Every structure is written in structure tokens, then in C-alpha cells.
Amino acid sequence: MHDHMWRDEGVEFVRAASGGILFGIPLLYTMEVWSIGATSEPRNQLIVLVALTVPLTLLNRTEGFRISNGHRWSDAVADAIESMAIGLVLSAGVLVMLREITLTTPVHAAIGRVVYESIGFCLGVGVARHLLRGDRIADSNNPDDGNANDDRNIKQGRSTKQGRSTKQSRSTQQGRSQPAMVGSTVSDLGAAALGAAVISLSIAPTDEVQHIAAGMTPPMLLIVVTVSLVVTYSIVFVAEFAGQSGRHVHQGPLQNPTAETLAAYLVALGTSATLVWTFRGQVDPVPGYVAQAVVLGFPAAIGGAAGRLVV
Amino acid sequence: MTSQRNRAESTTLLIAICVLLLVVAVISSALIGPRSAPEPTVEIVGIRPVDDDYHVSIVLRNDGDQSAAEVQIQADLLIAETVVSSTQTVDVLAGSESVDLTFVFADNPADGTLEVFVTGFAEP
Numbered sequence: 001m002h003d004h005m006w007r008d009e010g011v012e013f014v015r016a017a018s019g020g021i022l023f024g025i026p027l028l029y030t031m032e033v034w035s036i037g038a039t040s041e042p043r044n045q046l047i048v049l050v051a052l053t054v055p056l057t058l059l060n061r062t063e064g065f066r067i068s069n070g071h072r073w074s075d076a077v078a079d080a081i082e083s084m085a086i087g088l089v090l091s092a093g094v095l096v097m098l099r100e101i102t103l104t105t106p107v108h109a110a111i112g113r114v115v116y117e118s119i120g121f122c123l124g125v126g127v128a129r130h131l132l133r134g135d136r137i138a139d140s141n142n143p144d145d146g147n148a149n150d151d152r153n154i155k156q157g158r159s160t161k162q163g164r165s166t167k168q169s170r171s172t173q174q175g176r177s178q179p180a181m182v183g184s185t186v187s188d189l190g191a192a193a194l195g196a197a198v199i200s201l202s203i204a205p206t207d208e209v210q211h212i213a214a215g216m217t218p219p220m221l222l223i224v225v226t227v228s229l230v231v232t233y234s235i236v237f238v239a240e241f242a243g244q245s246g247r248h249v250h251q252g253p254l255q256n257p258t259a260e261t262l263a264a265y266l267v268a269l270g271t272s273a274t275l276v277w278t279f280r281g282q283v284d285p286v287p288g289y290v291a292q293a294v295v296l297g298f299p300a301a302i303g304g305a306a307g308r309l310v311v
Numbered sequence: 312m313t314s315q316r317n318r319a320e321s322t323t324l325l326i327a328i329c330v331l332l333l334v335v336a337v338i339s340s341a342l343i344g345p346r347s348a349p350e351p352t353v354e355i356v357g358i359r360p361v362d363d364d365y366h367v368s369i370v371l372r373n374d375g376d377q378s379a380a381e382v383q384i385q386a387d388l389l390i391a392e393t394v395v396s397s398t399q400t401v402d403v404l405a406g407s408e409s410v411d412l413t414f415v416f417a418d419n420p421a422d423g424t425l426e427v428f429v430t431g432f433a434e435p
Contacts, residue, residue: 038405039378039414042341049335078316078324088334108341109405111334195398251346293431 015239016065017123020090021231022306023124023131025199025299026175028091028117029208034100037116038109045115049084052122056080059126067129067240074180080126087122097227098295131241142206185255188308191266195307196268196300197275204275213291221294228268228298232305233261240307252281260308265297268304272296328351341376349379351404351429358420369427371401372409379404382432386414390423403435 027033060079071105092114099108116224124131137169216224235241273293283289316324350373357368367386373379382401387394397414405412414427 005317005319009317009323013323018362020335035403038408039380039403042338045338046335046342049331049338075316080391082323082327085330086329106405106407109408111337112405113333115338 011238011240012066013086014234015241016086016128017090018231018239018241019065019126019128019131020087020124020236021094021302022235023127024087024091024117024120024122025094025241025250025302026203028094028300029119029203029206029212031206031211033116034113037113039118040112041279042108042112044075045112048119052119053077053080054086056083056122059083059123063127064129065125072235083125084118084122086125087118090121090222091118097220097223098212099220100212121242128239151263168231185263188255188260189263191269191307191310192304193271193307195310196271196304198307200268200272200275200296200300201302204272204296205279209292209296211278213288213295215296221291224294224298225265228301229261232265232268232301233257234306235302235305236264262306265301266307268300269293269297271304272300275300277300319348331358335429340426346376346406347405348375349377349404349434350375351382351432353424353429355425355427360419361415363417365419367414367416367420367425367427369412369414370409371412371429373402373404373406374418376406378406378435379432380435383430384412384427385430386416386425388418388420388423388425389415390418398430413435 030189057073057076057080060083061073061076064076065083066079092101092110095110095113095117101113105113174300276289276292276296277283280289280292352372352374354370354372356368356370358364359368369384369386370391371384380403382404384399384401386397388396395416395418397416399412399414401410401412
């Protein structure tokens with residue numbers, strides 16, 4: 001009972017974080033927001049936080065990040081507080097990872113950056129349940145699917161839905177031919193490439209990629225790679241977005257969670273490397289080129305994860 | 312329909328409140344007391360030969376609490392009655408923030424007189 005309680009809370013936290021990252025990443029690669037945040041007046045930072053509570057409360061009243069969110073305004077306010085805190089922590093974490101906040105950054109400049117960058121993350125947390133949710137996807141594919149039901153159910157109902165979905169997926173997969181299973185893998189990786197391109201295409205030509213990559217050392221790049229893998233695994237296989245339970249039982253090459261995550265990341269990295277070359281026109285010096293590909297690979301991988309959820 | 316937060320959800324809410332209180336406290340601390348105007352200053356921290364040039368490392372620091380924008384820094388090297396000037400611009404310098412900059416000269420600054428100074432800035 002206790003294990004379920006903490007596990008469910010962990011999953012809801014991962015869903016909230018995933019929604020925040022999906023929504024907030026494009027704003028994160030915008031140099032102007034770093035400057036605006038760092039030079040903003042403390043009074044304006046407080047106003048931003050207070051103003052955020054309004055849309056977050058409304059979003060958590062209607063959508064939010066909890067499967068079993070309550071129907072009272074007090075629940076919506078509590079979830080809005082959590083959404084804001086998660087958004088702030090996520091924003092701070094990613095800014096530290098990208099070295100836009102370091103030990104030499106003055107505290108007030110760091111807080112300003114975190115507050116302004118967190119706007120997208122917080123709103124993403126607020127709509128996490130709506131992002132790529134199972135019922136909408138399932139509705140378009142199969143109206144009779146258990147996932148087609150409104151997911152605003154109690155947790156007991158959710159576990160029942162998952163069990164049914166898993167069972168259906170397994171039986172469907174067992175009946176599949178080898179070409180169909182290969183096609184499933186190709187479809188996943190194609191969706192990863194498309195999602196990666198959609199998200200990173202608008203970021204690739206900007207100076208931010210070069211700026212961030214220039215400040216990266218090899219160990220930091222390895223951290224970016226690791227975080228990219230963990231985040232995309234969480235979005236696709238932990239956050240309980242659309243069709244996750246079915247993904248756990250897909251058969252075919254690269255169709256277990258770890259292999260699929262690695263393969264999809266390589267596809268996203270390849271996409272970002274191609275885009276960096278497209279807009280820079282050269283790969284020399286190679287270390288700098290690789291650094292830019294890895295830096296752009298972070299949003300690309302997140303876009304790829306979103307793309308895989310849609311197929 | 313009523314809902315009651317379980318212990319895990321209550322713990323999450325408590326942690327979230329602590330995070331928000333911490334952020335608000337840090338921001339509020341900047342609101343208390345006067346905030347001094349921006350004061351960009353420069354300091355030469357090193358000179359090193361690189362190939363045929365000399366790299367002069369400086370630190371630009373804002374000693375004020377408020378931000379400065381478009382901070383212009385000039386370095387003048389006087390050698391044999393000839394002044395060689397070089398300028399740089401830093402877009403944004405937050406209060407208490409410092410950035411490392413480098414000027415490049417063909418002559419050795421040790422053979423002449425080097426001056427580095429802030430020529431102007433804007434208050435955003």
C-alpha cells in the first residue's frame with residue numbers, strides 16, 4: 001500500500017517533470033531570456049511568480065499533472081504550488097547543466113534566470129496530463145480501447161486500464177509478422193527523427209547552441225548525454241503518457257525500453273548533427289562540432305520522445 | 312467528489328512550499344535596503360605571450376547591485392609615443408557579476424604603458 005502510494009507519487013512527479021521539459025525547452029535556448037532574467041528587478045520576479053499562480057491554478061483545476069486530481073479549488077491551488085516548485089527546480093537544474101548558472105553567477109542573477117525560464121516549465125507541468133495523453137490518442141485509433149476513457153479517474157481505475165491495455169498490446173504483438181515488427185521499429189525511429197527535427201530546427205541556427213557548447217567540457221557533455229537519455233526514457237516509459245503500457249511489450253528489434261531509448265537518442269543526435277552541419281556548413285573543428293551536436297541533441301531527443309509517443 | 316491528499320502527496324506539497332518560500336526569501340532579500348547603481352570596473356589579471364601576440368586577461372566586474380548594459384571597455388597601449396587601442400562591449404552585466412575578457416596586442420605591453428578602463432554603459 002505504502003509502496004504504491006510513493007510509486008504513484010513518483011510517477012506523477014515524473015509526468016509533471018516530463019510535461020514541463022516538453023513545454024519549456026524551446027524557451028531555455030533563448031539567450032534574451034537569460035539576459036532578461038539576470039537583469040530583472042526583484043519586484044518583477046515576484047510579480048512573475050504571483051502572476052503564474054493564476055494560470056497554474058486554472059490549469060490544475062481542469063488538467064494538471066495528476067491522474068486523480070481532485071475537483072476542489074483547494075486541490076487546484078495545492079497542485080499549482082507544486083507545479084511552480086517543480087518548474088523552478090527543473091529550470092534551475094537545466095540551467096546548471098547548460099552552464100548558464102555556475103558557482104560564479106551572482107545569486108540574484110541566477111534566481112532571475114530561473115524565475116523567467118521557469119515560466120515555460122511551470123505551464124508545461126500544468127498541462128502535463130493533457131500533453132499527448134492516452135485517451136485522445138486512443139480515441140482517434142480505437143474508440144473501444146480502454147484508454148479511450150476519460151483519464152480523470154481514481155487510481156484504482158487507472159491500474160485496471162493499464163492491465164487491459166497491456167494485455168491487448170501483447171496479443172496484438174504476438175500475432176504480428178516479422179516485417180510488421182521491423183516496421184514498428186522503423187516507425188518509432190522515424191517518429192523520433194521527425195520529432196527531433198521539429199523541435200531542434202528552430203534552435204539549430206541560433207547562436208545559443210554555439211554559446212552553450214563553447215562553455216562545455218567533455219565531462220559536462222557526458223552529463224548532457226546522460227540527462228538526455230534519462231529524460232527521454234522517463235517521458236516515454238515512466239510518465240504514463242499515451243500508449244506507454246503497450247510500449248513495454250512491443251516486440252521486434254530495438255523494442256525494449258532501454259534499446260529503444262538508446263536507438264532513438266542516436267537518431268536524435270544524428271538529426272541534430274545534421275542540422276548543425278546544415279547551418280554551420282562545416283564540421284571542423286570536430287570537438288566543437290560534436291559539442292554543438294550534443295547540446296542541440298538534448299532538445300532534439302525530447303522532441304524525438306514526443307514524436308514516439310504520437311505514433 | 313472529495314479528495315484527500317495521502318502522505319506522499321502531502322510530503323510533495325510540503326517540499327514544494329519550502330522551495331517556493333526559499334525562492335521568495337532570496338528575491339525578497341534583494342528588495343530590502345537600497346540597491347546601489349551599477350559600477351563596472353576592470354582589472355588586469357595577467358599578460359601572456361601566444362604565438363606572435365600578447366594576450367591581456369582582464370576581469371570586468373559590476374560592483375553595484377543593479378545591472379549594466381552595453382558596457383564598453385577600452386584598452387590603450389602606449390609604446391614609443393604610439394597608442395594602440397582596442398575596445399570590447401559586454402551586452403549585459405548583472406549586479407555583482409564578473410566576466411573574463413582578453414585583449415590581444417601585437418606588442419609586448421611590458422615594453423610600454425597599458426591602460427584598461429570602462430568608457431561607458433547603459434542602465435537597462
